[in-house]
Amino acid sequence: MLDVEQNRHAQKYSPNEMRRRVCWMLLQPLFRFSPRPCFAWRNFLLRLLGAQVGRDVHIYNSATIYYPWELVAGDECAIGEQAFIYNLGRVTIGARATVSHRAHLCAGTHDYTQLHFPLLRPPIVIGERAWICAEAFVGPGVTVGEGAIVGAGAVAMTDVEPWMIAVGNPARAIKRREESEGARMKAEG
């Protein structure tokens, strides 16, 4: 049978991680109910719990960071309102990348071919200057390349090449951003 009991009794989290989870549960209201412009305060809280947060990062108070210690957020990146970062595995967001409101980065899944349905935690990487648009979903193990765009509501279950625009469900690359944009950004940045 599908052995749910074995799954539930599996030791999914180390004692160290369990301690962090309890800490985060207790501290989370200080994040959630902080005034909107207090980005530095929220970055401070996340760093306290092990996140690597760069300079001038903007994370909104209604965003969910599931495990701060599995977040790497580069300089000047942004995570919008009600975004859901389900970072059971590590989620890396490159410098100047934007994760728009209600987007979902899902770095957790199950191996359904195994009877006990074990939890997997494949990492997600969002490249520098990429844009994950509103309501978009990025699946476990996916890498979104530098400067790529995952369109509004798109469901990206496979990698998106740098400087490509992917839309739809399942998401497919529909065009390349203008050479001029990429070239200019690279040259100047």
Added chain:
Amino acid sequence: MLDVEQNRHAQKYSPNEMRRRVCWMLLQPLFRFSPRPCFAWRNFLLRLLGAQVGRDVHIYNSATIYYPWELVAGDECAIGEQAFIYNLGRVTIGARATVSHRAHLCAGTHDYTQLHFPLLRPPIVIGERAWICAEAFVGPGVTVGEGAIVGAGAVAMTDVEPWMIAVGNPARAIKRREESEGARMKAEG
């Protein structure tokens, strides 16, 4: 004209159901703000309001059960964080099935061919050992067969055959789970 007034004055809920709705509105904070591991407590509350909840069911505190009295949850099934069970009609979740975080089972709609846009409440059935992945949507009247998987972000508006994997929007079956998995699970379970 589209007769919104007639719709709003329609007696959509029996007096008995109105009483239950008020009870649930008042009791809901005891569900919503219960500590994460208190699955038994939440199951108790749901049963109090008429739900049929099996053994060792795991329903998270951020999940929404719209009408507890229209929920049938089999042994060892799970309903994840922020999942939305809009069970105006009955929603049946089979034993050991998993409804992942932010999935949406929507057992309510309107008949748009009628001028007064009447509310319909077609039931949803999720088969045993099925998996409704994160952010997936299952529409009114849909049956998801035993052991079937509705992929992350998929929108299932028609039935999904047992042991099939359906993805995309609209969701389409893309492959059958390995015979070995199904056979093994049936044989052993």
Added chain:
Amino acid sequence: MLDVEQNRHAQKYSPNEMRRRVCWMLLQPLFRFSPRPCFAWRNFLLRLLGAQVGRDVHIYNSATIYYPWELVAGDECAIGEQAFIYNLGRVTIGARATVSHRAHLCAGTHDYTQLHFPLLRPPIVIGERAWICAEAFVGPGVTVGEGAIVGAGAVAMTDVEPWMIAVGNPARAIKRREESEGARMKAEG
């Protein structure tokens, strides 16, 4: 480079708008925690902040109206539970139109071809008697015609013709509503 700093220092909102945003932030709990049937109270609050709200409009307390002063809601229209009206640009909802639970009207985006990623606020128009179904997404600049239906979970990034039904991601018109429905509604309404 992608000039995030220039973007953040841009004066995106006029002083008048900043005042309104602060007012709305302070008043919002009176909206959010009002009892479910108090539609008139919520309409009053929205009008106070500059919304144009018609007669017998039903907006639920868990819906988010981002900027009340950019909302135009026609007579007898409805905005369901947890719907998200991100009206940086004006959102106009026609008389008797329905925006179902968890739908998202997104009247804001960025011009990604510009180095400083400027904020754009293209308006959204939902025609009279249209229906935006549960979990549907309507993108910036989109017009949904009179009597049109955007199906559950559909992602509409382009206009939807009157009396058409659009589904999928990206959403495509799959059929016309019965002539009889449209003709009857027009004749009688």
